[in-house]
Every structure is written in C-alpha cells, then in structure tokens.
Amino acid sequence: MGTFKIEGGHQLKGKIQPQGAKNEALQILCAVLLTPELVTINNIPDIVDVNKLINLLKKLGVKVEKLSRTSYTFQSDELDLEYLESDQFKIDGRGLRGSIMIVGPLLARFGKGYIPKPGGDKIGRRRLDTHFEGLIKLGAKFRYSKEDQFYGVEADFLTGTYMLLEEASVTGTANIVMAAVLAKGQTTIYNAACEPYLQQLCKMLNRMGAKISGVGSNMLIIDGVEYLGGTDHTMLPDMIEIGSWIGLAAMTKSELTITNVSWNDLGIIPNIFRKLGITVEKQGDDIHIPAHTNGYEIQNFIDGSILTISDAPWPGFTPDLLSIILVVATQARGSVLIHQKMFESRLFFVDKLIDMGAKIILCDPHRATVIGHDFKSTLKATTMTSPDIRAGVSLLIAALSAKGTSTIMNIEQIDRGYENIDERLRAIGAKITRLE
Structure with missing residues (x-):
C-alpha cells in the first residue's frame, strides 16, 4: 500500500495543466x-x-x-x-x-x-x-x-x-x-x-x-x-481537477495559473469558489489564482443567512467538488453549510479534518457546518488514510496547508483519479514524497 509524506505550510507557485477528464x-x-x-x-x-x-x-x-x-x-x-x-x-x-x-x-x-x-x-x-x-x-x-x-x-x-x-x-x-x-x-x-x-x-x-x-x-x-x-x-480537461487546484491555491496562499481549462464547460464552478471569497481570474482560457495573503471571506446570502453549498445535477454544482469546498472553508473567514444530497457516506472523512484542528460540525450523514479559522489557527499535521478519490485529494490539500509533516496512506485511491499527482505538485513547489 502506497503512502504520501507531505511537509505542509509551503507556498506554491507556477502553472499546472489539468489532465483529461x-x-x-x-x-x-x-x-x-x-x-x-x-x-x-x-x-x-x-x-x-x-x-x-x-x-x-x-x-x-x-x-x-x-x-x-x-x-x-x-x-x-x-x-x-x-x-x-x-x-x-x-x-x-x-x-x-x-x-x-x-x-x-x-x-x-x-x-x-x-x-x-x-x-x-x-x-x-x-x-x-x-x-x-x-x-x-x-x-x-x-x-x-x-x-x-x-x-x-x-x-x-x-x-x-x-x-x-x-x-x-x-x-x-x-x-x-x-x-x-x-x-x-x-x-x-x-x-x-x-x-x-x-x-x-x-x-x-x-x-x-x-x-x-x-x-x-x-x-x-x-x-x-x-x-x-x-x-x-x-476529451475535455477534468473540471474536478481544476476545482481541486483552485482549492489548493487558496488553502496554501499560493499564486497558481491553471492552463487550458475550457472555461465554457466549467458552469458555476468558478462562481461557487468566489462565494467562498476566492479570487478566480479568467485569463484567456486559463484560470489565475492570486496569492490570498489576507485570506478569503465567505459570502452570506443576501438576507444575511449562512451560505449553503449543495450538489445538484448539471448545471448545478458537481458533488465531486463538495469535499474540496469543505476543506477550503476550514480556513475561510465565516461559516458555511455543506449539503451533500446524493451520497450518504461522502462526508465521513471530516473526522480526519477535525483531528487536524478544523472546526466542523457533522450535522448528519448529508450535512456539515464549517466554521473557518481565517488562518489564525493552522491545521496540524497528522497521519490519515484516504477513503476515496475526492476525500483523498481533499486531505492532501489539507496536509499541504498544515503545519508539520503529514502522512496519507491508501494513496491508490488518489491515483485512481489523479495523474502523477506527486510529480505535478513537486513541479510547483510542494514538498511531497511517495513511499511504496
């Protein structure tokens, strides 16, 4: 069983191209x-x-x-x-x-x-x-x-x-x-x-x-x-990977450019990240994420109530990115309710984030409330196991932003959906090692 060793807390910089979908x-x-x-x-x-x-x-x-x-x-x-x-x-x-x-x-x-x-x-x-x-x-x-x-x-x-x-x-x-x-x-x-x-x-x-x-x-x-x-x-570029890199940039306060994203096929994905306060800039067919040195603030609904982000069939928000949104929200200013409607076991990885110091209330199998730290308290490194593809990458993003060295086991789950992810992350400055 493969393992990732991740030294967190480093800013990343550069360009990354999404794989095919x-x-x-x-x-x-x-x-x-x-x-x-x-x-x-x-x-x-x-x-x-x-x-x-x-x-x-x-x-x-x-x-x-x-x-x-x-x-x-x-x-x-x-x-x-x-x-x-x-x-x-x-x-x-x-x-x-x-x-x-x-x-x-x-x-x-x-x-x-x-x-x-x-x-x-x-x-x-x-x-x-x-x-x-x-x-x-x-x-x-x-x-x-x-x-x-x-x-x-x-x-x-x-x-x-x-x-x-x-x-x-x-x-x-x-x-x-x-x-x-x-x-x-x-x-x-x-x-x-x-x-x-x-x-x-x-x-x-x-x-x-x-x-x-x-x-x-x-x-x-x-x-x-x-x-x-x-x-x-x-084939189109993978919109889930694109969303993953947006979340990674925000969580690590990094300046990243995601190239050749096929903007017209992203639907509401950029706007959902903008609701979390993340700057998502369109540069031709690229996405540019500036370094969020002052953090990012979650928007409320116009009546002042807490923002809810939920999945829905297209053109609604894809359920595959809710895990990423949840992790990104742990360091935002403000709170958000994540509502995973389609799958009743997809939010069960939040206990690992709670162990890292995240403030998350798992309301039931489908809903979790996240109270953001605003980077005033960083996540702490830990040892964890990837339960599925999307949760695995969410935990990887958390580890790259955390203080200290984390270990993620069962990385075969991540490899099922992300191509040479450790090599590509090292190319933009990540401290990540694959251990067989």
Whole structure:
C-alpha cells in the first residue's frame, strides 16, 4: 500500500495543466464498442480507473494501440464475447464503477451485455436501476444472479421509445444513449443528464453517424441508425481537477495559473469558489489564482443567512467538488453549510479534518457546518488514510496547508483519479514524497 509524506505550510507557485477528464474517459472508452471501425481518442488521463477500463477492453478483444502518452486508437472489429461469461470477467468487471457502461454498447451491437456488480468509491448507495430500467424499456430482457451479483440484458433487437428517467444519472443516461443510437425508431429520454461529459459523448456519437438532438438539454431525442463509423475525439480537461487546484491555491496562499481549462464547460464552478471569497481570474482560457495573503471571506446570502453549498445535477454544482469546498472553508473567514444530497457516506472523512484542528460540525450523514479559522489557527499535521478519490485529494490539500509533516496512506485511491499527482505538485513547489 502506497503512502504520501507531505511537509505542509509551503507556498506554491507556477502553472499546472489539468489532465483529461476521468468521468468523460469512462464513457468515451465504452463507446468504441459501437463500431468495428478505428476510433482515435486524445487527452486520455493516465490514471488507475481509466487504465483498468482499457485493459478490460483489451481482454474483450478490442485492438488498442498507444500513439503517445495521452492518445490511443481502438478497434472493436473482432471481439471475444465469450469473455463476458467467464469467471475472469466477473473479477475484472468488479474493479471499477465505469465498467457498467459497456453494457449499453454491447447490447445494441451484439444483442447481449453482461456485467458483475461494479466497484468504485465507497461513498454510499449507488444503484443501477436507471441503467437497466432504460435498457428494458428499449426491449431488453433483464436477468440477475443474486448468488454472484451478475447482471445481464439480452435482446434480438432494440426499439425506440419514450422514457422519463427517475434520476438524471450521468452514467445511466450514457448507457441508455449508447444503446438507443442503434435501436429501431426514435427514442426520447426526458430528465436526461446534461453534464459536459455527456454532451461530449453525444457529439462523438453524432460524428460517428448517430442522430442525437437536444444535446446539452435534459431531453435527448435519438433517431436510431443501422451503423456507426470511426472518428477522432479529444476529451475535455477534468473540471474536478481544476476545482481541486483552485482549492489548493487558496488553502496554501499560493499564486497558481491553471492552463487550458475550457472555461465554457466549467458552469458555476468558478462562481461557487468566489462565494467562498476566492479570487478566480479568467485569463484567456486559463484560470489565475492570486496569492490570498489576507485570506478569503465567505459570502452570506443576501438576507444575511449562512451560505449553503449543495450538489445538484448539471448545471448545478458537481458533488465531486463538495469535499474540496469543505476543506477550503476550514480556513475561510465565516461559516458555511455543506449539503451533500446524493451520497450518504461522502462526508465521513471530516473526522480526519477535525483531528487536524478544523472546526466542523457533522450535522448528519448529508450535512456539515464549517466554521473557518481565517488562518489564525493552522491545521496540524497528522497521519490519515484516504477513503476515496475526492476525500483523498481533499486531505492532501489539507496536509499541504498544515503545519508539520503529514502522512496519507491508501494513496491508490488518489491515483485512481489523479495523474502523477506527486510529480505535478513537486513541479510547483510542494514538498511531497511517495513511499511504496
């Protein structure tokens, strides 16, 4: 198990470029299964979860060629569908949450898709009902083995239909869209997720020959086609990493420039950080964060009541950044209520911040009130364990701002979502060492 040793309390300075978007990559990589033709994908992040999915595709028979550090070609012309019913697949498929999105493309193209109960962060219940209910409405027959937690859908053909999703699930919408593009007739998906990464998937599919309209809205209309071809696709920068670097700059009173952020795809993320009093400057397509030598002050609502920051489906605030917001608030002037609506275990890492000296009241599994120190009392170094990707990076930010030397164990969780994070942080002045 790997460990980070972090000497905190140092100001950082320089430029940092965000990696390709993890959550987009998991969708886009599954979409290569929809065509026998060559698909080229650029700006793929070199992270554990993405590499696991690429290896899963290889075992399924996808021909994968690495063109450069971030560019690959994929060709799904000779797949080994028997692998889907093997014991090895049951092990491989459990390794990451994103594996669920191979089901829609396989069902659409080959009439069957299987998956073991996928893994991922232990942040609360993450049900798969939206995925399978949508595929059933398209005409698939569903089966589930309780004994080995193995899901399957099969159909001779899929037929377009109208569906109103119970929840605006991003991965659920992606799975249904990838199935519907090859279905007969028209499919309407209402209450569809409309995150930029889902928009990227739809744009890629349209370039491959799909007919998807309403991209960017919560109503997608898909006219099924008989065949999809190859394409080239470049992924967006990772908005969660961008938010992480904004928080890091504020907490360490550092001047940082985050380059090539695709401002138009950031939504309300910059404004949420501004509500915490953080200066977020737009410089072309870069974000500049000046050194907050005098700290930063949380805004109240206009009636004077305490600011509440909560997650919501896009264009609301992404739940993946609430952990970062919570950590940044520990050194602000003022107080804020963090409301994590979607996952009931995601705030449980706050006990580690409390051990470091943060003033946080965990109201219930979904809400935490943070009373900021205004840098009058720094966080204290400690030894801790990363519980999931986003909490892990939040604890890393806390450690980089803390007085003394901290140790973070189970850093494999951080590596699942952040590419060479220790090397990139050292390049801007962080004192961080990886211990195997």
